Every structure is written in structure tokens, then in C-alpha cells.
Amino acid sequence: MNGFGRLVSRALLRRQRFELYTEINATPRLTSRHRFIHVSSAITTPFLDSPRKNSSFSDYLSLRSSLHPQKWTLFTGQRRTMFIQTQSTPNPSSLMFYPGKPVMDVGSADFPNARAAMNSPLARALFGIDGVTRVFFGSDFVTVTKSDDSTWDFLKPEIFAAIMDFYSSGQPLFLDAETAAAKDTAIHEDDSETVAMIKELLETRIRPAVQDDGGDIEYRGFDPDTGIVKLKMQGACSGCPSSSVTLKSGIENMLMHYVPEVKAVEQEMDTEEEDAAMTGQME
Numbered sequence: 001m002n003g004f005g006r007l008v009s010r011a012l013l014r015r016q017r018f019e020l021y022t023e024i025n026a027t028p029r030l031t032s033r034h035r036f037i038h039v040s041s042a043i044t045t046p047f048l049d050s051p052r053k054n055s056s057f058s059d060y061l062s063l064r065s066s067l068h069p070q071k072w073t074l075f076t077g078q079r080r081t082m083f084i085q086t087q088s089t090p091n092p093s094s095l096m097f098y099p100g101k102p103v104m105d106v107g108s109a110d111f112p113n114a115r116a117a118m119n120s121p122l123a124r125a126l127f128g129i130d131g132v133t134r135v136f137f138g139s140d141f142v143t144v145t146k147s148d149d150s151t152w153d154f155l156k157p158e159i160f161a162a163i164m165d166f167y168s169s170g171q172p173l174f175l176d177a178e179t180a181a182a183k184d185t186a187i188h189e190d191d192s193e194t195v196a197m198i199k200e201l202l203e204t205r206i207r208p209a210v211q212d213d214g215g216d217i218e219y220r221g222f223d224p225d226t227g228i229v230k231l232k233m234q235g236a237c238s239g240c241p242s243s244s245v246t247l248k249s250g251i252e253n254m255l256m257h258y259v260p261e262v263k264a265v266e267q268e269m270d271t272e273e274e275d276a277a278m279t280g281q282m283e
Helices: 002-024 041-048 057-067 121-127 152-169 193-211 243-258 271-282
Strands: 036-040 072-076 085-088 094-098 109-111 132-137 142-146 215-223 228-235 264-267
Touching: 094 152, 109 121, 121 132, 121 142, 121 152, 132 228, 142 152, 193 215, 193 243, 228 243, 243 264
Parallel strands: 228 264
Antiparallel strands: 036 072, 072 085, 085 094, 094 142, 109 132, 132 142, 215 228
16 A cells, blocks of 8 residues: 555656646747747746745746736756847837847947948857848847848747857957947037037937837938938838838937927938838839
8 A cells, every 4th residue: 555655646746747847838949959948938937036925826927927928038958047038129020139138338239231240259140040131239138130031930049049159158249349339429529519419319318219129320410501410220220110200200300309400310321221222112
């Protein structure tokens, strides 16, 4: 009887462990390259935070799911090596990745193509992934833009792996620190009062809002004769279907309200962006 009792106890214990495992790992997805377990944070957060006493796992998971509906977590094996979250942007082709570590100490950096990424080991690694067309670095996030024929289901594990490999390698974000960040809105002694006001508004009022959407703006100049401010959209804002609305209804209206000398805001594009825009119009 004692032997039979031990067998029953072991069977029940194995069943409990199996039921608990399947509840926590409700939607696991393994990739063969690095064997990552990639599941939503609503499922994995019990590993990060101790469950509350006197509450069931299902209630706890439901609460966490409601608080973080669009966040994702990456694990390697059964031990957490890095907690990476993603966030959608107004541009369906761009996704923000939060590594949980600082990315840019000052400013931001935009890489519209692989040639521009040669100075950054992380950007170069991301462009090595088939389907990545643009990379952008913010203060605590990395925005990746994909091609139209690529899917996030395929790209996410590869992007996670590239970010994890970079932070574990100890490499600098830039090989040449002097070219790390542009200072387009820095106010210089020879700037006119109008230009100084434009730069101040861009830096303090407009840029933070744009960066929340995974992108940035670069000041390209002001023509006092025409009253036109030239800006360049970066990151998720470049090629975004709503970028023209943001530029005209948001940025232009604010600059014209606070700086009477501003009559309009125009977007400058690189050659590749102009070609893409022309292709879209032809289609």
C-alpha cells in the first residue's frame, strides 16, 4: 500500500507540474536557431514577479495582461538573460524594441540604409537580417523598419537575437563616438532669434512627441525670405502613412503659432525616399 501510495503521489505531482507548465506557457514558440521561448508578457511575468498570495495564477495573469496588452518578452531557455519589450507605432512597417538598457546617451541616430550603418555594430547586425530596411536609435529604444513583403513573426526572433548578442558582447554602440549623435537643434551664437525659437520648440515640444512614436525629426534649415522650415523625418516617421498629417497638422501649426515668421514646413527626403514615394504614386 505504501508503494502504491507513493506511485499515486508521484503521478499527481507530475500532473500538477504539467498543468502549471501548460498554463504559464500557453502559447510557446520555439525557433531552431537559438531555441528562444517567445511569449507575451502576460504569460511570462510570473517568472519576473512573485505571484501575489491568496490569488490564483489565472487572476494574476489576467491582471498583468490587461496592464500590458502590447508588450512582449524574450527568454533564453529557462533563465532570463534579457527582458525585451516591443511597442507598435503609427507606421505598420516599424516596431519599437525596448532592451531595458540605455541605447543613446544623447540625441538619436537614424540609419536609412545598410551603408549608413557601417559605424554601428548593432545597426550593422540588424541590417544583416533579411527584410530590415531601416534602423533608428532613441534614448532607450531601437526602431526597426521592415520591407512590405516581410513579416514580424519571422523578423522578431532574429531582431531579439541581434540585440541580445550586441549587449552581451560589450561592444560600443558606435565605433566613432564623434559621429554618434547629430546636434541639429543646438543653438549657436550666429543663429537669429527666429531660428533659435524654432530649434527650441523642436527640441522641447515637438521632438519628445515624435520620439514616442519611434521616430524623430531633423532640423534642416529655415529660409527667412519664404518663411519655410525644412525638416527631415526619421525612424518610424519616415515613410509613415500619417507623416504628412503629423508634419502639417501638428508641427507646422505649432511652429506658425509660436513663431509668426514661419509660413510653412516642408519635408526633405533622401534620394531613396523620393524614389519610394514616386513608386507609391505610380502604383
